[in-house]
Amino acid sequence: MALAPAPTTGRFARTPHVARKERAEKLARAVFAAMAAAMVVPLLLIVGYLVWLAWPTLSLEFILDVPRRGMTDGGIWPAFVGTLYLVGLSLLVSTPIGVMAAVYLNEYARDNWFNRVVNLAVINLAGVPSIVHALFGLGAFVYAARFGYSILSAALTLAIMTLPVIIASTREALASVPIAFREACWNVGATRWQTIRAVVLPNSISGILTGVILQVSRAAGETAPVMFTGAVFYKSVARGDLFPYALTDQCMALSMHLYTLATQVPNVKESLPYATAVVLLGSVLVVNASAIALRVFLRGRKKW
Amino acid sequence: MKRIEVQGLRLAYDSKEVLHGISFDVYHNEIFAVIGPAQSGKSSMLRCLNRTIDFTANAKMSGTVRVDGEDVRRTRDVYALRRKIGMVAPLPVGLPLTIYDNVAFAPRAAGLSGKADLDAIVERCLRQAALWDEVKDRLANLGTALSGGQQQRLTIARALSHQPEILCLDEFSIAIDPVTTMRIEDVLKELRREMTIVLVTNLTQQARRLSDRTMFLLDGEVVEIDRSDVIFSGAAKSKRTKDYVSGVFG
Numbered sequence: 205m206a207l208a209p210a211p212t213t214g215r216f217a218r219t220p221h222v223a224r225k226e227r228a229e230k231l232a233r234a235v236f237a238a239m240a241a242a243m244v245v246p247l248l249l250i251v252g253y254l255v256w257l258a259w260p261t262l263s264l265e266f267i268l269d270v271p272r273r274g275m276t277d278g279g280i281w282p283a284f285v286g287t288l289y290l291v292g293l294s295l296l297v298s299t300p301i302g303v304m305a306a307v308y309l310n311e312y313a314r315d316n317w318f319n320r321v322v323n324l325a326v327i328n329l330a331g332v333p334s335i336v337h338a339l340f341g342l343g344a345f346v347y348a349a350r351f352g353y354s355i356l357s358a359a360l361t362l363a364i365m366t367l368p369v370i371i372a373s374t375r376e377a378l379a380s381v382p383i384a385f386r387e388a389c390w391n392v393g394a395t396r397w398q399t400i401r402a403v404v405l406p407n408s409i410s411g412i413l414t415g416v417i418l419q420v421s422r423a424a425g426e427t428a429p430v431m432f433t434g435a436v437f438y439k440s441v442a443r444g445d446l447f448p449y450a451l452t453d454q455c456m457a458l459s460m461h462l463y464t465l466a467t468q469v470p471n472v473k474e475s476l477p478y479a480t481a482v483v484l485l486g487s488v489l490v491v492n493a494s495a496i497a498l499r500v501f502l503r504g505r506k507k508w
Numbered sequence: 509m510k511r512i513e514v515q516g517l518r519l520a521y522d523s524k525e526v527l528h529g530i531s532f533d534v535y536h537n538e539i540f541a542v543i544g545p546a547q548s549g550k551s552s553m554l555r556c557l558n559r560t561i562d563f564t565a566n567a568k569m570s571g572t573v574r575v576d577g578e579d580v581r582r583t584r585d586v587y588a589l590r591r592k593i594g595m596v597a598p599l600p601v602g603l604p605l606t607i608y609d610n611v612a613f614a615p616r617a618a619g620l621s622g623k624a625d626l627d628a629i630v631e632r633c634l635r636q637a638a639l640w641d642e643v644k645d646r647l648a649n650l651g652t653a654l655s656g657g658q659q660q661r662l663t664i665a666r667a668l669s670h671q672p673e674i675l676c677l678d679e680f681s682i683a684i685d686p687v688t689t690m691r692i693e694d695v696l697k698e699l700r701r702e703m704t705i706v707l708v709t710n711l712t713q714q715a716r717r718l719s720d721r722t723m724f725l726l727d728g729e730v731v732e733i734d735r736s737d738v739i740f741s742g743a744a745k746s747k748r749t750k751d752y753v754s755g756v757f758g
Contacts, residue, residue: 315565384599387560445652
């Protein structure tokens with residue numbers, strides 16, 4: 205006896221449940237997409253507004269020239285080169301320490317009380333507000349270490365501030381290298397360091413560098429830490445001079461310069477603070493873009 | 509002559525004991541199969557032999573493991589111990605290096621640097637692993653770009669590169685096709701002449717095809733160790749062994 209064919213109607217019919225499900229899906233997608241789009245709007249508004257107001261002043265000459273007429277006119281060269289000094293020196297200090305500390309924490313450390321304390325310190329240090337770092341830098345570098353108000357003190361303060369984030373991002377990059385690679389190396393009699401050098405570091409370098417470069421923008425933007433430890437209101441520097449400062453000098457910085465132009469100096473040409481902001485923002489965007497480009501390049505060579 | 513002696517080996521991860529005091533010996537130039545269902549402690553047992561268990565922070569090992577008479581936990585040079593034992597993991601792991609560097613990695617880590625020596629080792633190991641003919645023209649390509657079966661043979665070549673006297677394979681065939689599996693099995697039959705092989709597998713047929721003796725490990729305990737022809741001919745002493753090899757469970 206032949207079996208009755210299974211009923212075929214109904215399986216693909218639109219039931220109220222399916223309709224409801226599809227509505228919910230469309231709604232969810234629309235809401236999420238709107239939120240993603242919404243975060244582009246402030247960026248465009250900020251950049252657009254700044255460039256619009258800064259336009260009369262904005263030029264290469266503005267970057268290369270020194271401030272004139274009691275800072276109410278002229279350029280921003282001393283502040284621009286000062287920020288380069290501060291950011292460069294701070295990362296020169298924090299990158300090797302941060303990367304090596306992260307390698308220890310991720311590759312060597314076992315779960316004991318010492319390493320738990322170190323982990324806790326890293327997490328908490330990352331959450332300390334920059335003004336507190338500023339006070340710490342003032343006490344530790346300016347007074348206790350007797351570096352005085354100087355580029356050195358300010359850069360070290362910035363280094364302390366960026367260190368925990370560099371450690372965290374480096375650890376993440378190291379952790380993305382599969383554990384199977386390490387085990388394969390250990391199995392053939394390689395030490396941990398041989399494994400790290402041959403396999404772990406070469407395959408996490410793009411993530412490590414990205415994390416470091418993202419700290420450039422943070423160090424360049426912070427005002428309080430440098431204001432307390434080594435940045436000054438005004439410093440006389442020759443136009444376009446690349447090496448105007450010694451490490452023990454005080455310097456100008458873009459973030460601080462923007463703050464003083466906007467709040468401390470009377471009768472500033474209206475477009476001047478906006479142009480300063482555009483240069484600061486532009487430098488940060490250039491650095492971030494180069495980070496992305498570097499990551500794309502290194503990921504293109506990714507090996508698994 | 510005894511190559512590996514294991515006595516009362518216990519292993520615990522935190523408070524969970526996975527090996528409950530197992531004892532067995534492995535002799536020179538035999539293929540010693542370890543069979544048993546998943547979670548019976550086979551892989552953990554291998555990690556105790558070359559002490560890569562050290563890298564698992566919460567593992568606690570007791571009992572004695574001797575390799576060529578030397579207690580692995582008292583050995584002065586653990587890296588030399590690991591070079592004495594070639595280890596092949598279940599999933600193929602091509603290191604993200606070139607094919608050449610994959611095989612030359614272990615000799616280099618051991619301090620060898622002469623190009624002629626390295627070239628010779630790379631060729632010998634790739635030949636032994638039956639991979640040479642397929643890759644000899646592209647040794648500078650990435651090992652990770654090879655197919656799964658080729659990567660598993662690359663893994664074997666790497667395990668042979670530090671001239672081990674004992675070769676341990678942990679379910680080497682679970683991620684590769686039957687043809688490659690048969691090729692590797694032929695390789696193993698060749699290698700038996702020069703080294704001792706510990707073959708962990710949950711394919712009872714593979715153990716039957718290849719091994720001289722077989723150990724049945726179940727839930728961290730040794731159920732039975734005997735000649736493979738005894739175990740697989742239905743003459744096993746334990747009913748659990750009989751049931752397992754005849755496919756009643758597992």
